[in-house]
Amino acid sequence: MILTLEWTPKGVNFIDQTKLPLEESYVLATNYEEVAEVIVTMVVRGAPAIGVSAAYGVALGAKDSKAKTIEEFAPEFEAICARLAGTRPTAVNLFWAIDRMKRLFAELLATKTPMSSVKERILTEAHAMYNEDIAACKTMGAFGGERMPDEGGVLTHCNAGALATCGYGTALGVIRSAVEQGKRIKVYADETRPFLQGARLTAWELMHDGIDTTVICDNMAASLMRAGKIQAVVVGADRIAANGDFANKIGTYNVAILAREHGIPFYVAAPCSTIDMKPPDGAAIPIEERSPVEVTHHGGKQLTPHGVGICNPAFDVTPARYLTAIFTERGTLEAPFNESLKKMAVAE
Numbered sequence: 001m002i003l004t005l006e007w008t009p010k011g012v013n014f015i016d017q018t019k020l021p022l023e024e025s026y027v028l029a030t031n032y033e034e035v036a037e038v039i040v041t042m043v044v045r046g047a048p049a050i051g052v053s054a055a056y057g058v059a060l061g062a063k064d065s066k067a068k069t070i071e072e073f074a075p076e077f078e079a080i081c082a083r084l085a086g087t088r089p090t091a092v093n094l095f096w097a098i099d100r101m102k103r104l105f106a107e108l109l110a111t112k113t114p115m116s117s118v119k120e121r122i123l124t125e126a127h128a129m130y131n132e133d134i135a136a137c138k139t140m141g142a143f144g145g146e147r148m149p150d151e152g153g154v155l156t157h158c159n160a161g162a163l164a165t166c167g168y169g170t171a172l173g174v175i176r177s178a179v180e181q182g183k184r185i186k187v188y189a190d191e192t193r194p195f196l197q198g199a200r201l202t203a204w205e206l207m208h209d210g211i212d213t214t215v216i217c218d219n220m221a222a223s224l225m226r227a228g229k230i231q232a233v234v235v236g237a238d239r240i241a242a243n244g245d246f247a248n249k250i251g252t253y254n255v256a257i258l259a260r261e262h263g264i265p266f267y268v269a270a271p272c273s274t275i276d277m278k279p280p281d282g283a284a285i286p287i288e289e290r291s292p293v294e295v296t297h298h299g300g301k302q303l304t305p306h307g308v309g310i311c312n313p314a315f316d317v318t319p320a321r322y323l324t325a326i327f328t329e330r331g332t333l334e335a336p337f338n339e340s341l342k343k344m345a346v347a348e
């Protein structure tokens with residue numbers, strides 16, 4: 001099993017995703033500030049994994065607090081949450097996890113819970129989020145697996161796998177489930193410039209599980225689709241708005257347009273913690289702009305001329321009209337997504 005992150009008595013242990021696939025090494029974050037740092041530097045990445053990491057960050061912050069009462073701890077708790085919330089802006093799972101901790105904290109404050117129990121309850125909540133995430137991936141994987149072709153090529157973009165979650169993965173969970181159901185799937189993994197999550201991480205984890213995987217450059221998808229090699233596309237999401245528009249790794253929108261042009265079904269797999277009913281559509285989703293160095297350099301080597309203009313948005317928004325269905329742990333959502341999402345949110 002691939003271990004993305006794990007709570008230990010000394011802190012949170014993360015597989016270092018900046019080093020994969022050439023080196024399998026781990027980074028131990030011993031306090032909340034270090035957890036914030038591993039999120040910013042993308043040692044850990046992927047929407048659900050970021051959310052649970054932040055939850056463990058809050059647990060570490062509580063554990064280390066010298067406050068004698070919950071009232072004394074309250075401003076410290078706010079500062080910890082604010083620091084973790086400031087790490088990355090697009091994946092809503094981060095804010096979902098922090099809000100869940102804030103709701104718990106408000107309950108504990110109202111009942112004047114002793115500090116030793118506060119520390120324990122916060123850690124228990126983080127463990128619950130971790131376990132729920134794995135269970136959600138398995139459930140949505142089973143729903144999605146049924147919709148995969150019995151045999152054929154499935155394209156994915158970025159890494160929405162075990163490495164992006166607490167285990168099993170969202171889009172890659174769908175693929176894992178299809179393979180477990182006996183389907184003969186050949187995965188095409190977009191390399192996903194500039195951070196190469198597909199070439200480095202998706203390829204690494206699928207090969208780890210013995211799943212047939214081929215890496216393609218981002219600009220090869222159209223020609224493979226025309227050649228009849230792709231029967232379905234499945235990707236993850238960082239934030240799904242109320243109408244089904246969704247943010248995911250930059251380049252997802254391109255793939256969605258190509259899939260439509262070639263009559264190929266295009267699916268999203270994401271837990272309910274990725275759904276944000278506040279923005280009515282994708283236009284209001286904040287898009288992270290990352291360092292130009294990710295584009296100008298690779299492996300410490302400069303690729304572009306000095307001083308050239310660079311833009312590096314980490315995500316794009318795909319309009320809901322390109323989506324065939326959304327797999328969640330509560331079932332498969334079909335179009336019109338504004339209605340199916342609303343129905344699910346009301347049933348919550």
Ligand code: MRU
Pocket residue numbers: 045046047048091157158159160161164165169170171197235236237238248249250314
């Ligand atoms: O910048 P990253 O690597 O955190 O972006 C990750 C993605 O875009 C994933 O597709 C998304 O978070 C879904 S992960 C299950």
